[in-house]
Amino acid sequence: MSRPAVFFDRDGTLSREVGYVNHITRFEPFPFAVDAIRAVNAGNRLVVIVTNQAGVARGYFPESLIADVNGVLKSRAESSGAKIDGIYYCPHHPSAGVPPYRQDCDCRKPRPGMLHRAAQDLGIDLSRSWVVGDRLGDLELAWNVGARACLVKTGYGMGEIQYWMADWKRQPDLIAENALDAALQIIESH
Ligand SMILES: [Mg+2]
Numbered sequence: 001m002s003r004p005a006v007f008f009d010r011d012g013t014l015s016r017e018v019g020y021v022n023h024i025t026r027f028e029p030f031p032f033a034v035d036a037i038r039a040v041n042a043g044n045r046l047v048v049i050v051t052n053q054a055g056v057a058r059g060y061f062p063e064s065l066i067a068d069v070n071g072v073l074k075s076r077a078e079s080s081g082a083k084i085d086g087i088y089y090c091p092h093h094p095s096a097g098v099p100p101y102r103q104d105c106d107c108r109k110p111r112p113g114m115l116h117r118a119a120q121d122l123g124i125d126l127s128r129s130w131v132v133g134d135r136l137g138d139l140e141l142a143w144n145v146g147a148r149a150c151l152v153k154t155g156y157g158m159g160e161i162q163y164w165m166a167d168w169k170r171q172p173d174l175i176a177e178n179a180l181d182a183a184l185q186i187i188e189s190h
C-alpha cells in the first residue's frame with residue numbers, strides 16, 4: 001500500500017538560503033531541520049527532499065557537490081536517529097549552459113518529475129502528500145501532482161508572503177513558521 005510523504009525543499013527550508021551552495025562550507029542546515037525530519041518519521045510518513053540545483057547547468061559547481069551537500073544533511077539526520085527516505089535533485093536549466101544540463105527537463109520544479117520518480121521508487125500516495133517549501137514554485141509543484149502545499153516563512157518565504165502572495169491564483173494550504181512547525185502541523189491535523 002502506498003504511503004503519504006512530506007517532500008521538503010532544501011535551500012531556504014531545511015537550510016539557510018545563501019544563494020548558490022557552490023561549496024560545502026556554504027551549506028548551513030537549520031538547527032530544527034533534523035527535528036522536522038524526525039517528526040515526519042514519527043508521523044509514519046516518508047521524508048523526501050526535492051531540490052532544484054541549476055547551478056550545475058550554469059557552471060557554478062559540479063554535480064558531485066550536490067551529493068556531498070546532501071550527505072551532510074543525511075549524516076546529521078542519521079546521527080540523531082532521523083531518516084531521510086529519498087533525495088532528488090534537478091541539475092538542469094532550460095536555457096543556461098550546455099547539454100545535457102541545458103535541457104527543458106521534466107524535473108525542474110514546479111514540474112513534477114522528481115515527485116513522480118519518488119512516488120514510483122518509494123511507493124508514495126501523492127494525493128495524501130505535502131510539499132513544504134519557501135517559494136511559489138514549491139507550492140505549484142505540490143498542486144501539479146494533487147498534493148497539498150505548505151509555505152514556510154524561512155528563506156524566501158517572508159518575501160513571498162509580504163509582496164507576492166496576494167496575487168497568487170491559489171493560496172497555500174498551510175503557512176508555517178519553519179519546516180519543524182510545518183511538520184508538526186501536517187502530522188497533527190492532516
Ligand atoms: Mg527553497
Ligand SMILES: [Zn+2]
Nearest residue numbers: 090092105107
Ligand atoms: Zn531537471
